[in-house]
Amino acid sequence: MSKQSDLFKVQDVSRENLIPEVTDLMNSGARLMYASGVDRGVFGFQLDYHFCFDDEAKSRYLLLRALVKRNEPTIPSLTPITTQADWAEREIIEFLGVKVEDHPDPRHLWLPLNWDDTHAKPDLEQNPESKRINTDSPKKPPSDHIFIQPLSVVPYGPYHPALIESNFLKMSVEDETVIDADLKLGFNHRSIIKLMERRDYYKDIYLSERICGFCNVHHTLTFVMAVENILGIEIPQKANYIRTLLGELERMKSHLLAIGLLGELTGFKTMLMHSLRLREEILDSLEVISGQRISHGAMTLGGVKIDITPVHADFIRSRLKSLKASVSEFFEQYLANDILIDRLKNVGHLSPADARTYGAVGPLVRGSGHPFDVRKQFPYAAYEDVSWEVITENGADSLARLKVRMREFMVSLDICEQCCDILRSVPSSSPIVSTMSELPCGEGVAKTEPPRGELLYHVASNGTNTPEFVRLRVPTFPNAPILLRLIKGGNIADVPVVIGSIDPCFSCTDRATVVQANKEIIIQKSSKTNESGERIKRGGK
Amino acid sequence: MKKVSQMRAFGSLLSWLYKKPATVDGLFGFIAPASRGFPKRNSDLCTGCGACNERCSSGATSIADKDAIRTMSIDTLRCIFCARCADICPEGALDFTFKSEIPDNVPDNMYFFGITDSKEIPEISKGIVRHICLSHTIDEQSQSIETTLPLQKCPVCGEILPVSEKFLEVVSQRTLEHLQPDAAEIVREDMKKYLRTCISCRREMSKEWNTYPRKFI
Numbered sequence: 234m235s236k237q238s239d240l241f242k243v244q245d246v247s248r249e250n251l252i253p254e255v256t257d258l259m260n261s262g263a264r265l266m267y268a269s270g271v272d273r274g275v276f277g278f279q280l281d282y283h284f285c286f287d288d289e290a291k292s293r294y295l296l297l298r299a300l301v302k303r304n305e306p307t308i309p310s311l312t313p314i315t316t317q318a319d320w321a322e323r324e325i326i327e328f329l330g331v332k333v334e335d336h337p338d339p340r341h342l343w344l345p346l347n348w349d350d351t352h353a354k355p356d357l358e359q360n361p362e363s364k365r366i367n368t369d370s371p372k373k374p375p376s377d378h379i380f381i382q383p384l385s386v387v388p389y390g391p392y393h394p395a396l397i398e399s400n401f402l403k404m405s406v407e408d409e410t411v412i413d414a415d416l417k418l419g420f421n422h423r424s425i426i427k428l429m430e431r432r433d434y435y436k437d438i439y440l441s442e443r444i445c446g447f448c449n450v451h452h453t454l455t456f457v458m459a460v461e462n463i464l465g466i467e468i469p470q471k472a473n474y475i476r477t478l479l480g481e482l483e484r485m486k487s488h489l490l491a492i493g494l495l496g497e498l499t500g501f502k503t504m505l506m507h508s509l510r511l512r513e514e515i516l517d518s519l520e521v522i523s524g525q526r527i528s529h530g531a532m533t534l535g536g537v538k539i540d541i542t543p544v545h546a547d548f549i550r551s552r553l554k555s556l557k558a559s560v561s562e563f564f565e566q567y568l569a570n571d572i573l574i575d576r577l578k579n580v581g582h583l584s585p586a587d588a589r590t591y592g593a594v595g596p597l598v599r600g601s602g603h604p605f606d607v608r609k610q611f612p613y614a615a616y617e618d619v620s621w622e623v624i625t626e627n628g629a630d631s632l633a634r635l636k637v638r639m640r641e642f643m644v645s646l647d648i649c650e651q652c653c654d655i656l657r658s659v660p661s662s663s664p665i666v667s668t669m670s671e672l673p674c675g676e677g678v679a680k681t682e683p684p685r686g687e688l689l690y691h692v693a694s695n696g697t698n699t700p701e702f703v704r705l706r707v708p709t710f711p712n713a714p715i716l717l718r719l720i721k722g723g724n725i726a727d728v729p730v731v732i733g734s735i736d737p738c739f740s741c742t743d744r745a746t747v748v749q750a751n752k753e754i755i756i757q758k759s760s761k762t763n764e765s766g767e768r769i770k771r772g773g774k
Numbered sequence: 775m776k777k778v779s780q781m782r783a784f785g786s787l788l789s790w791l792y793k794k795p796a797t798v799d800g801l802f803g804f805i806a807p808a809s810r811g812f813p814k815r816n817s818d819l820c821t822g823c824g825a826c827n828e829r830c831s832s833g834a835t836s837i838a839d840k841d842a843i844r845t846m847s848i849d850t851l852r853c854i855f856c857a858r859c860a861d862i863c864p865e866g867a868l869d870f871t872f873k874s875e876i877p878d879n880v881p882d883n884m885y886f887f888g889i890t891d892s893k894e895i896p897e898i899s900k901g902i903v904r905h906i907c908l909s910h911t912i913d914e915q916s917q918s919i920e921t922t923l924p925l926q927k928c929p930v931c932g933e934i935l936p937v938s939e940k941f942l943e944v945v946s947q948r949t950l951e952h953l954q955p956d957a958a959e960i961v962r963e964d965m966k967k968y969l970r971t972c973i974s975c976r977r978e979m980s981k982e983w984n985t986y987p988r989k990f991i
Contacts, residue, residue: 435831435858436831521808523809530854530855538857539808565779568779569783
């Protein structure tokens, strides 16, 4: 059933040809989803550039692979061509020590700002015991441009009461207008993808489930799909329907909370309480299927682990029926509030052209009028067998993104009902797991559409019981740089609204680092940097 | 249209004044019927092979060898109830169930894992049955499911082998079942001698016992 592997293609590219090749691809409508780097030991560093083509009906998947030498790890930067490469290249700089030439903004994003670069001091790589964090007083102020500008600075996080996630948003403010904004991540290092390389595939399923609390079904689903693509096995049709049902229940759960949170961020707390009340119906359904409310442990290689009987299907059907009536009333009342609409309308405007240029995914790009949805373009599970439509809105502002979520909720509800009807008629003896064969060497990619956008897994197998490497890109990764662009130039009171309308999940994004435990102070105080009187220009901007 | 929904919102607001709170009492400790339940090991079947320890993704299982005794245990507070150990167990010794025996001397205020009988599930809401709690504080003893098995001693030199007696028994039985009767007879005689000895003794004595594997070729 899974046809994703047919659309996948790997192409080697040399260091010199990278820029012309990528320029051609970008001109032909490609989107750079992710750039990942893998340390291949004596062979050097393997850099993978993941492209997809949104304009094509069935989106192709192209992987450009460049190998750089270990003693001379340099690669030209793609950020001058497309800003979509910005964060991915900063990740490569930080974690692999590859010198990305001409990157306009090579500051640390995950590592502490005064973390010594590997390629600046090559002996650091040889000596793992060496101190990586420079605790001496800085000769020049760390390249943290926000705190040293002669403007008011509003810090937002790392653990801000309004956004209980580990990001650090800094805004320089003039009167009520946000002049500049910057995001610092890395407060929640979990090194999950490194841990996955040490554990076998069955354990990795449970590890991937714990990357995100909201999208755990999609994380496990994408991981097992990537491994199934290496194996090239067929999944039983019933398992595909169960996967679709679980994924859509999760989407409803997440969208409902995102809608409620947007109400809370605009001072409309009643709506959060109502959304939580309605969300219970979905959580009950999931609990009846799997016995758990959040982590279900439902996916396994080659199928699913929990069966959905006709009794379960009937129960979910009845819950969805009551949900359908109450949710449409909830949405109606939500949108009947004039104050809320005024707070959302024309706030965080992302024009359709910008959404393409910056590589937005999920409700963010669909709110700007592009019908991009992995479920249609790169079909997986049983999405080809149920009838549904991609939701788009043309408003391109926070209100449009809210409406996209609301309408997608109703579409998900419809898909769930169709899945329940089919699962009720399927004989209970039909298999839900296909038999596994030995895992060959090879690599597989898988894409799914979690509630927040496009999720990408890239798994390589070397024939042993542990993966060679796992790389993943969560939907917040491309959306968070856009969040900064939307904040800039706006009113400071609109910042929570914009954040809420994008619905970021920074804990997912923070998954990838390996950091030695070090409790020293990592961020220099702003007062120190002001004393030196220097102003650091933000590189290239 | 907007006026209508605003009126409706006002109406529902009034109706909420006369309704009870949406929160439900006594749900603490409720466990869904579809939940896999808690791990339970049949000590008669367990051979201490360690397959469950290999497959456990949360690190709840552990094997400890001490004083010629192997202790297989599952920390139920670390267990995520994925039931992979039950899938992989070659003896079918592990099971996930709600039923477990609660010793009589457990105090009532102690949070306990598992309930005595499935009939008692409705009584949870009345607060009669002890709470089932998935979280715990530091002072609380974690509930573990333990099986102890004696380890094999080498009959020649007395060294303790890293396998249990029962495991060797089961393995030899299973091997002999799959052999032709005449070959099985020879292998059975050989196994009596070499199976329970340590590797170094096995190498030294193989000529004397005539158990070296090349004789079959």
